[in-house]
Structure formats: structure tokens, C-alpha cells
Amino acid sequence: MADLRGLYQEMILDHSKRPRNFRALEGADCHAEGYNPLCGDRITIYVKLENDRISDISFQGTGCAISTSSASLLTETLKGKTRAEADALFEQFHALVTGKGNGDKAGAVTLGKLAVFSGVAEFPVRVKCATLAWHTFRSALEGENKTVTTE
Amino acid sequence: MSTARDVLNGVDRERSIRFPVEKIRQDFPLLANAVHGKPLAYLDNAATSQKPLAVIEAEELFYRRDCSNIHRGVHELSERATRWYEDARTKVQQFLNARESREIIFVRGTTEAINLVASTFGRKQVGAGDEVLITAMEHHSNIVPWQILCEEKGARLRVAPINDRGEIVFEEYERLLSPRTRLAALVHVSNVLGTINPVREMVEAAHRRNVPVLLDGAQAAPHLKVDVQALDCEFYAFSGHKLYGPTGVGVLYGKAGLLDAMPPYQGGGDMIRSVTFEKTIYNTLPYKFEAGTPNIAGAIGLGAAVDYVNGIGLDNIAAYEGELLAYGTRVVGGISGVRIIGTAREKAGVISFVIEGIHPHDVGTVLDQEGIAVRTGHHCAQPLMERFKIPAATRASLAFYNTTREIDVLAAGIRKAKELLG
Known part of the structure; x- marks a missing residue:
């Protein structure tokens, strides 16, 4: 049970039940759809850019508690960040959920609230849930406008 | 633990005489294993079944x-x-x-x-x-x-x-x-x-x-x-x-x-x-x-x-699995917030369900920690999921080596998932 509490922390449950920035974004500069065919999770991420900075970001879709809260916290965290900062965060986040370090690097942007996903590392089959939104975000920025899948 | 269990206790005892499930379980070495420190409850038989020693x-x-x-x-x-x-x-x-x-x-x-x-x-x-x-x-x-x-x-x-x-x-x-x-x-x-x-x-x-x-x-x-x-x-x-x-x-x-x-x-x-x-x-x-x-x-x-x-005999298998299904439907279907998908009058031992407000993938993780193996997802039947307007479901599928005790473990796991995630 300790493991499960570590995975489903309060903040994760809160964001999965009351996802933030859960809407389509009018006038978005780019968007992309992410799909996990294994569990049917499907999300769309919308991004508005001002020069190199993410001025607004939102998402819509259906998914499990991990993927929904990850998308919600992604939008909260990335608003106002530059592309380079977003890339660095993804790298740290990925390291965190795959158990390759605590994610935080000296001198770089810090994970902040995203650290709540540290419990995912103990559940390897759930890593894809946690990273779906991030892959989708990256696809949106790359302007591919196509569906990314976790498989 | 549940009233349905008490009601069926008499039936259980009678059935265990007629259908020797404990003896049959000994033919399946894998069933004796523990998962995450809990006795395995293998309820994913529609995906694949376990193999007898023979x-x-x-x-x-x-x-x-x-x-x-x-x-x-x-x-x-x-x-x-x-x-x-x-x-x-x-x-x-x-x-x-x-x-x-x-x-x-x-x-x-x-x-x-x-x-x-x-x-x-x-x-x-x-x-x-x-x-x-x-x-x-x-x-x-x-x-x-x-x-x-x-x-x-x-x-x-x-x-x-x-x-x-x-x-x-x-x-x-x-x-x-x-x-x-x-x-x-x-x-x-x-x-x-x-x-x-x-x-x-x-x-x-x-x-x-x-x-x-x-x-x-x-x-x-x-x-x-x-x-x-x-x-x-x-x-x-x-x-x-x-x-x-x-x-x-x-x-x-x-x-x-x-x-x-x-x-x-x-x-x-x-x-x-x-x-x-x-x-x-x-x-x-x-x-x-x-x-x-x-x-x-x-x-x-x-x-x-x-x-x-x-x-064992397919007639005996069908009769026993039918009893398990009836028991499981009553116990699982009786948990508040649980909706069973598939309520045909002629039905084999499959209990697919959704829990209000909880995604099947999260249910699956909680059940797994309890040693319960179920399938979650679209079950390779995406058009069917769309028909019932659900993105996914959790499925417990039964075999003749399953027991009412395992169904009780499943029901307890579902309650735990509700407590944790609901």
C-alpha cells in the first residue's frame, strides 16, 4: 500500500479529478494529439507561443489518473517557459519517472511540482502514462501536427 | 465479508463437494505463486489460461x-x-x-x-x-x-x-x-x-x-x-x-x-x-x-x-463457471459506483466493469498490487468500447480453477481502489 500511496499522491489525484487548463485553446499556434493504444488514453495539447516563450498552453482528452494529472501539471509548469527550458524539464522529468536519478540538475530549471511523479519509477508499466503528455507537447512544438503514440 | 458471500456459503460448500476446485488447482503449478507478496488471483483467463502439469x-x-x-x-x-x-x-x-x-x-x-x-x-x-x-x-x-x-x-x-x-x-x-x-x-x-x-x-x-x-x-x-x-x-x-x-x-x-x-x-x-x-x-x-x-x-x-x-468434463466446467459468474456478478456488481458492461442473458464467465470516476488503468495497478491479475484497456475490441461509450474497461475473466475466495479478493481490491482513488 505504501507504494501505491507513493504513486497516487494527493496532488496527482487532485489534478486528475480537477485538471487545470483543460480546454481547447483558441488561436493556438500549434497542437498535437497523443495516443496510447495500449490503454486508449488520448490527449490533445494546444500551445500558444510568443517568440520563443510559451505564453499559453492547454489540453483536452481522456486518460488515467497518471496521464491526466501529468498533462495538467505539464500545462501549469510550462506556461511562461522558453522552449529550451521545456526541453530541459522533459529530460529531467523523464529521468525521474524512469528512475534514472532524482531529475534535478544543479543550475538547470527545477522540476518543482513535477517531482510528485517520482513514485512512477516503481511502476514501469505506468511510465508511458506519465510521459504521454510530454511526448505530445514536443510533437506540437515540432509542428508535426500528427498523432504521436507511445508504441 | 459480504452478505452475498454469506447467502451463498451453503451453495459453496455443496459445490466444493461436487466440483473439486481445490484438488484441480493443484494441477496448475503457477497458481500457487505469490505476486507482490500476495497469493495470486489469476482472473485474466480470456487473455490466456494457465497450464496443467499434464x-x-x-x-x-x-x-x-x-x-x-x-x-x-x-x-x-x-x-x-x-x-x-x-x-x-x-x-x-x-x-x-x-x-x-x-x-x-x-x-x-x-x-x-x-x-x-x-x-x-x-x-x-x-x-x-x-x-x-x-x-x-x-x-x-x-x-x-x-x-x-x-x-x-x-x-x-x-x-x-x-x-x-x-x-x-x-x-x-x-x-x-x-x-x-x-x-x-x-x-x-x-x-x-x-x-x-x-x-x-x-x-x-x-x-x-x-x-x-x-x-x-x-x-x-x-x-x-x-x-x-x-x-x-x-x-x-x-x-x-x-x-x-x-x-x-x-x-x-x-x-x-x-x-x-x-x-x-x-x-x-x-x-x-x-x-x-x-x-x-x-x-x-x-x-x-x-x-x-x-x-x-x-x-x-x-x-x-x-x-x-x-x-473434468465441459458440462461440469460450464456449470461451475456459471456459479462463479453469478457470484461474481452479485459481489462485484453490488459495489456502489461499479457498472458491469455486458449483461446478456446467456453469458460465459467474463465480468467487465467500469468504476465511476476511476480509470481502468488505475484500477488495474491497484489490483495488481493485491496479487490480482485482470485485463484493463480496450481488450482488442475498440469498436465495442465505442458502442458502450467507454474508453476502456477492467475485465475479470474466469476459469474452472478460480474460486469464490478469489472473487472476494477482487471485490476487496475494487473497494481499495475506490478508497485510494475515488
Whole structure:
């Protein structure tokens, strides 16, 4: 049970039940759809850019508690960040959920609230849930406008 | 722990005398294992079933004592292997009550059996403007091969609808059997809903319009008695691994006349009578459809599985699993916020459900920590999920080695998931 509490922390449950920035974004500069065919999770991420900075970001879709809260916290965290900062965060986040370090690097942007996903590392089959939104975000920025899948 | 349990306690005790489930469990070594420190409750039998010692030992004995290729050596080992392999075919023939053993083709599984029919019978019989009829409760393996065929031929895939209980709408099914229908490919038992389709009546209705029928029996063969002559279907497919046999082996039954008239599936050794660079003469049934070295050990293991299931008796299995299903439906369905998907009047041991406000994937993780193996997701039946307007579901699927205690563990796990995530 300790493991499960570590995975489903309060903040994760809160964001999965009351996802933030859960809407389509009018006038978005780019968007992309992410799909996990294994569990049917499907999300769309919308991004508005001002020069190199993410001025607004939102998402819509259906998914499990991990993927929904990850998308919600992604939008909260990335608003106002530059592309380079977003890339660095993804790298740290990925390291965190795959158990390759605590994610935080000296001198770089810090994970902040995203650290709540540290419990995912103990559940390897759930890593894809946690990273779906991030892959989708990256696809949106790359302007591919196509569906990314976790498989 | 629950009142339903108390009510059924008397029934349980009586049943355990009639159906020796604890003794049967000892035949399945894997069931004694622990998962995450909890006793395993294996409730994912529709995905694959566990194997009794008889199956494990038959395969092992083949490899230890008789391993050899079949139908080609004059040496002792090859003769033994061939005999054992062909004995397995006869066992399957009797298991399905097929008229002749040459009507039993060993394939990789249900998926390959359906693909075989699609690419031989289908390619020959289905043309532009023709139709193939399936139902709304098919598994992907009885959808996609027909889609591929229809696309290739310019034919049309028609889908017979189901009602909210998950039962076929018979009148609609009959209406969709048109003069252009070249084949009806129908699931016998739904892997998600558990619905047992009235396949005998469905075959009759198809035959009245001269439409041949393929039945996908992957979820039926392990749980109820199948008699292909009584059903009168043209084709019947099932997988060994869901019937307590090995993975990688399955069966296509076909009426001999049809199989004879069909072009071969794959070319290679064993499926030929003579080969020159100018012309090849194909072998007779069933070898025409078994190109190359088959899964010999798998077929032998499947033969052992058939013996094992016969030893318990499919009537006994169906009766016991029916009691488990009734108990599980009451206990799981009685938890507030739980909705069971698939409430057909004729139903096999499958309990698919959704919990209000909790995603199945999260339920699956919580249950896994309790040692409970269930399937979560779309169950390779995405159109069916859409029919019920759910992205995914959690599925507990039963076998004769499951117990009411395991269902209680499942119910406790669901309550824990609600407490943690609700």
C-alpha cells in the first residue's frame, strides 16, 4: 500500500479529478494529439507561443489518473517557459519517472511540482502514462501536427 | 465479508463437494505463486489460461524423448512424433465432434485460422460489391482480416448491431444477410461482454440465404461444449492457449468439401505431393494447409489439454463457471459506483466493469498490487468500447480453477481502489 500511496499522491489525484487548463485553446499556434493504444488514453495539447516563450498552453482528452494529472501539471509548469527550458524539464522529468536519478540538475530549471511523479519509477508499466503528455507537447512544438503514440 | 458471500456459503460448500476446485488447482503449478507478496488471483483467463502439469509434462516429454520432425523420417523418433501429433489431431476432432480428422487444421491460433480463411476462401469467393457480415462484438482478429480482404476486393464489411445488454439484435442480423453476403464471420462468445451468441440459430439463418459461416470460438471452446456438426458451421476457429494448452497452436475446423475446394494458404514443405519447377501438386487435407514444420510440441500439448479438459468434463466446467459468474456478478456488481458492461442473458464467465470516476488503468495497478491479475484497456475490441461509450474497461475473466475466495479478493481490491482513488 505504501507504494501505491507513493504513486497516487494527493496532488496527482487532485489534478486528475480537477485538471487545470483543460480546454481547447483558441488561436493556438500549434497542437498535437497523443495516443496510447495500449490503454486508449488520448490527449490533445494546444500551445500558444510568443517568440520563443510559451505564453499559453492547454489540453483536452481522456486518460488515467497518471496521464491526466501529468498533462495538467505539464500545462501549469510550462506556461511562461522558453522552449529550451521545456526541453530541459522533459529530460529531467523523464529521468525521474524512469528512475534514472532524482531529475534535478544543479543550475538547470527545477522540476518543482513535477517531482510528485517520482513514485512512477516503481511502476514501469505506468511510465508511458506519465510521459504521454510530454511526448505530445514536443510533437506540437515540432509542428508535426500528427498523432504521436507511445508504441 | 459480504452478505452475498454469506447467502451463498451453503451453495459453496455443496459445490466444493461436487466440483473439486481445490484438488484441480493443484494441477496448475503457477497458481500457487505469490505476486507482490500476495497469493495470486489469476482472473485474466480470456487473455490466456494457465497450464496443467499434464500439458507441461507432455511438451517436456516430447522434447526429452521423441523430438523429431514429422511426416518425413523413417526412423523411430519421427514415427513416434508423427503418431503423437496425429493423435492430437484426432483428439481435437473428437473434442469438436468433427466428422473427420482431416477437417482439423493446426494453425498458430484463432487469428491465423481466420486469416487463413480470409486469404484462401475469402480471396476466391469475395468479389467487388460483395459483403462480409460480422457483429459489433468482434475482437480485432475477426474484424481486421475481413477489412483487408474487403479493401482488396472492393467488397463491403457489414456489422450486425447489439443491444445495451450486449446481445445480438437478431432481426438486424437477419436483415443484413443479403444476396451479396459471401460469408458471415461471427464470434461464439464475446471476450469483453461474455455474451454467448445463439450461433446455431445464426448459422441456420445464414444457411437459409446460402451464406457460409465462420465461428470464432476462441472464448467458447474452453468453456462450453462445441459440436461443429450440430452447429453446422462451415468453419470453427479456436486457440490452444486459452484452452489450457500451449501458446502458438490453434485449430481451424472446416467442412472437408470446402477445404478441398480452397486454394492453399502458404506454400512450402509438407503441403505438397510433388514439386517440379513447372508444376506443384498439392497434398491432401489437412496437410495442404500445414506448410512447413508445424508447432509439433504445441499440438501435442494441446492434445494433452483436450484430454485434461475432457477429464473434468465441459458440462461440469460450464456449470461451475456459471456459479462463479453469478457470484461474481452479485459481489462485484453490488459495489456502489461499479457498472458491469455486458449483461446478456446467456453469458460465459467474463465480468467487465467500469468504476465511476476511476480509470481502468488505475484500477488495474491497484489490483495488481493485491496479487490480482485482470485485463484493463480496450481488450482488442475498440469498436465495442465505442458502442458502450467507454474508453476502456477492467475485465475479470474466469476459469474452472478460480474460486469464490478469489472473487472476494477482487471485490476487496475494487473497494481499495475506490478508497485510494475515488
